[in-house]
Amino acid sequence: MKLFDVYPINNINIVRAQGSTVWDDKGNEYLDLYGGHAVISIGHTHPHWVKRIEDQLHKIAFYSNSVQIPIQQELAQKLGWLSGKDDYQLFLCNSGAEANENALKLASFHTGRKKIVAFKKSFHGRTSLAVAATDNQAIVAPVNETGNVVFLPFNDEDALKKYMLQNGDEVAAIIIESIQGVGGINMANESFLQLIRTLCDQYGAVFIADEVQCGYGRSGKFFTADYAGVNADIYSMAKGMGNGFPIGGILIAPHIAPKHGMLGTTFGGNHLACAAALGVLEVIEQENLLERAGENGNYLMTELLKIGDLQNVRGKGLMIGFDVPDELKDLRKNLLQKHRIFTGEAKPNVIRLLPALNLSKEAIDNFLQALKEEINALKFAKESSTVAQ
Numbered sequence: 506m507k508l509f510d511v512y513p514i515n516n517i518n519i520v521r522a523q524g525s526t527v528w529d530d531k532g533n534e535y536l537d538l539y540g541g542h543a544v545i546s547i548g549h550t551h552p553h554w555v556k557r558i559e560d561q562l563h564k565i566a567f568y569s570n571s572v573q574i575p576i577q578q579e580l581a582q583k584l585g586w587l588s589g590k591d592d593y594q595l596f597l598c599n600s601g602a603e604a605n606e607n608a609l610k611l612a613s614f615h616t617g618r619k620k621i622v623a624f625k626k627s628f629h630g631r632t633s634l635a636v637a638a639t640d641n642q643a644i645v646a647p648v649n650e651t652g653n654v655v656f657l658p659f660n661d662e663d664a665l666k667k668y669m670l671q672n673g674d675e676v677a678a679i680i681i682e683s684i685q686g687v688g689g690i691n692m693a694n695e696s697f698l699q700l701i702r703t704l705c706d707q708y709g710a711v712f713i714a715d716e717v718q719c720g721y722g723r724s725g726k727f728f729t730a731d732y733a734g735v736n737a738d739i740y741s742m743a744k745g746m747g748n749g750f751p752i753g754g755i756l757i758a759p760h761i762a763p764k765h766g767m768l769g770t771t772f773g774g775n776h777l778a779c780a781a782a783l784g785v786l787e788v789i790e791q792e793n794l795l796e797r798a799g800e801n802g803n804y805l806m807t808e809l810l811k812i813g814d815l816q817n818v819r820g821k822g823l824m825i826g827f828d829v830p831d832e833l834k835d836l837r838k839n840l841l842q843k844h845r846i847f848t849g850e851a852k853p854n855v856i857r858l859l860p861a862l863n864l865s866k867e868a869i870d871n872f873l874q875a876l877k878e879e880i881n882a883l884k885f886a887k888e889s890s891t892v893a894q
C-alpha cells in the first residue's frame with residue numbers, strides 16, 4: 506500500500522532525537538530549530554517526560570470518558586496554576602484543529618449565533634469549521650465553504666469596529682492568533698487584542714485566542730495574548746502541550762456553562778496523553794522555561810537584528826520570523842543541506858524559528874554562525890555569477 510502523498514517532504518529519515526538535536530539514519534546530526542513544527546516544547550525525549558509516559562503505560566493507557574479519570578483533574582490543576590487561568594474549565598481533545606473546532610462550536614452553542622470573525626492570513630486547522638475560518642482557499646473543500654465566516658484585515662481596528670457595529674449582534678466569536686504562525690509570524694498589536702476584548706464584551710461575542718502555535722510558553726508568557734493584559738474567553742492549545750504526544754485542549758472561561766453531551770471525544774483526555782501533558786508542565790515549571798524562552802528569544806532576536814541582510818526580523822520569545830530577500834532565496838535549503846539545521850518556513854519568503862523552549866545559548870550561537878556564513882556564501886556566489894556574465 507502507498508502512503509497518500511499529501512506532504513512535500515525532505516529526503517531525511519530522523520531516527521533519534523534528544524533536546525534540540527536529531528540524528529538521521531546515517532548518523533548525521535542536525536540542530537532542530539523547527540521543533541517538528543512548533544511541537545517540541547521541552548526538548549525531544551526529555552527524560553522526565555519519557556518516564557512519565559512509561560510509568561503511566563504500565564498502569565493504564567486508555568479508558569473512555571465514561572469513568573473518572575483523576576489524571577485529567579491533576580492536569581487541569583497544574584495547567585490552571587501555570588497559565589494563571591485557575592478559574593477556567595478544561596476540555597481535552599487531540600489536536601489543534603480539534604481544539605479550534607470545539608472552541609468555535611462552543612461559542613456558537615453559548616451565544617446561539619452563527620457568525621465567526623477571523624482574520625486575513627489566519628490558520629486554524631483543517632477540520633470543517635476550523636478550515637472555514639482559515640484564510641487559504643486551497644485547503645477549503647467545497648463542503649467546508651460557509652457564509653458564516655468573515656475575514657477582516659489583521660490589526661485593522663477601524664475595519665473590526667465597523668463590522669461589529671453593523672453585525673455584532675450576530676457574531677458568535679472572534680478568533681485570532683496573537684502571533685500568526687502559518688501566515689508568516691505576524692504579530693497582533695496589543696491594542697487590537699484589547700479592542701477584541703472590548704467588542705466581545707459589548708456585543709456578547711466570544712473571544713477565542715488560538716494559542717495552538719504561539720502559546721504554551723513559546724512567547725515567554727504562557728499565552729501570547731497575556732501580553733495585551735486581557736483575558737480571552739476560550740484559549741485553544743495543542744502542539745507544545747504534549748511535546749509530540751498528540752493532545753489538544755481548550756480553556757473555557759467560567760461564565761461559559763457546560764451541558765452534558767455538548768462536546769465529546771473518544772480519545773481526548775486519555776490517561777497516557779494526560780501523563781505526557783503533565784510531564785511537559787512539570788518540566789516547564791522545574792526548568793523555568795517561560796523565562797528561558799523569553800531570555801533566549803531576546804538574545805536570538807537581538808543578534809538577528811544585527812544581520813543587515815535579513816529583513817523584518819520579528820516575533821516574541823522563541824517564535825521568530827524574518828523575510829529572506831530574493832538573492833538569498835536558497836538560505837533555508839542550504840541551512841538544512843550544508844549546515845544540518847532545520848528551520849521552518851512560511852510562504853513566500855519567511856524563515857520561521859520555532860525551537861524547543863530550553864534551546865541552549867550555545868546552539869543559538871552555532872546557528873547564528875552558520876547563518877552568517879551561509880549568507881556570505883550566497884552573496885559571494887551571486888556576485889561571482891554577476892561578474893562572470
Ligand SMILES: Cc1ncc(COP(=O)(O)O)c(C=O)c1O
Nearest residue numbers: 600601602628629630686717718
Ligand atoms: C495557530 C494554529 N492553529 C491550529 C493549528 C492546527 O493544529 P493541528 O495541525 O494540530 O490540527 C495549527 C497548526 O499548524 C496552528 O498553527
